[in-house]
Amino acid sequence: MDTTQAKTFIKNAISPLFSSLYQGLGQIIVLHRVIPEPKGERLRNTGIEITEQHLEELIVFFKKRDYDFISLDELQDYLQGKIKRKFVIFTLDDGYLDNLTHAYPIFKKFNVPFTIYVTTNFPDKKAVLWWYLLEDLLLKEQSISFNHQEELFNFELRSFAAKEDTFNYLRHLIKTQEGNEQLKLIKNLFSKYNMPLYEKVENMALDWRQIIQLNADPLVTIAAHTVNHPSFKAISENQILEEVNQSVQILESKLNTTIEHFAYPFGSPVEVGVREVELMSKTNIKTSTTGRMGNIMPEHQNHLHALPRLYVGPRTTERYLSDFISGKISFITGSKQRIVTI
Ligand SMILES: [Zn+2]
Structure with a gap:
């Protein structure tokens, strides 16, 4: 046995034990756009697009494993152990029109709840895409x-x-x-x-009428994602609070409902740190998700403003998903961080 073989042997022997520690309670999926099979030449924007078929396969993947499909509002019951079942939460960032035209019919068909984190400049048609x-x-x-x-x-x-x-x-x-x-x-x-x-924003973003229509369906949660989608690292504390509170106010007045969930723009460790998480706890927001990759653990009960997600892009395979939800990926690769926060 050479060193590589020995390493593989050890990994295979110990991973079932450790991965059970790393798999956690469930996952929050992050998507952006759901589109028909793309035609013609494309540049790198395809990273935020998956096809309708890919979304169906993703739902079937969790269905086969007997996961509960839940909304962000139900997360607490699972974190606190009131419901002892695996869960998955679907979220879509920014507010693209295809969330209504292409993703919604699929979520509806499978009766899967989902959240759209709306950057309010999208429906206000003031964003430059x-x-x-x-x-x-x-x-x-x-x-x-x-x-x-x-x-x-x-x-x-x-x-x-x-x-x-x-x-x-x-x-x-x-x-x-x-x-x-x-x-x-x-x-x-x-x-x-x-x-x-x-x-682009005229043609590719949801408008307010469409967001109101989506919000009327109990399957859909509309949540905040700032007004301008800035990188929080580049702006002051007051500006951050203004971005969050203003977007919440706009959504609440348009939808006549309470907005309780938030996703950080970009959300990588460069853009979200201790300062940002502490600021979020000064708002009325109950949960905030990042772009960090990780499974949800019971300990996240104490880190509700630093919830990691599972990014799914066009190249995400079933094999990768199954390694990720089993905890294998977070255990074997990366920092071996069990509870991913910021
Ligand atoms: Zn975003």
Whole structure:
């Protein structure tokens, strides 16, 4: 037996024991968009899209394992051990139109509750979905150039690889702009190529009438996800509280209901830390989910503003899901952190 074989042997021998500690009570799934099978060339935005068939398979995966499909409101009963069954909670971030047109019919068919975390600028049609504008721009042009902060940017886009590289480069450049600089850069770039800034949000986001329609169904929970989807690390404590409280107020007045759940924008360890979690406990929000990957443990009862989720993207396989929910992935890979918070 060489070292690798020995390691594999040990892992296989101990993993059932340890994975039982790591599997926890259940999972909160994070999705963004559910769409028909995509056609044509695409750049990296596909990471936030799964197909309708993939969503059905995901539901069937948990059905076969006899999981309870529950809403965020029911989470407490499971955390406190009042109900001793495995659970899964479906959540969708941002408020894309396909949540109604493509995801909802599937959730309805299987009677699965789900939550949509709405960025209120989506239904207010004030968000610039620059990641989709950028994808369209790079796919149609053979080269682009623009000025930003007295620097000239020039890109040749003759091959698909060049388009992909440029997408990644510009995505990073736009994401890391501070304050007004981001909007300046976006305006500069897209107006040069005659792309209307709000066209994507008009076509791709839910409007208020549709959100009200969804909210009328007991299967659906509408929750908050800020007004502008900022990175919390880049803004002050007061600004964070304003983003949260204002989005809650807007949703509550439009829907005439109480908003009790929240998801951090982006939600990676870079964007959510101790400060953000402490701030959330000063609001009326009862649960906050992050983008950290992890299973839900009984101990999360004491960390209701740092609930990890399970990201499902187009490349998430059944094998991966089963390793994840068994606790194998969090035990074998990563930090061996059993209770993922921030
Ligand atoms: Zn989001």
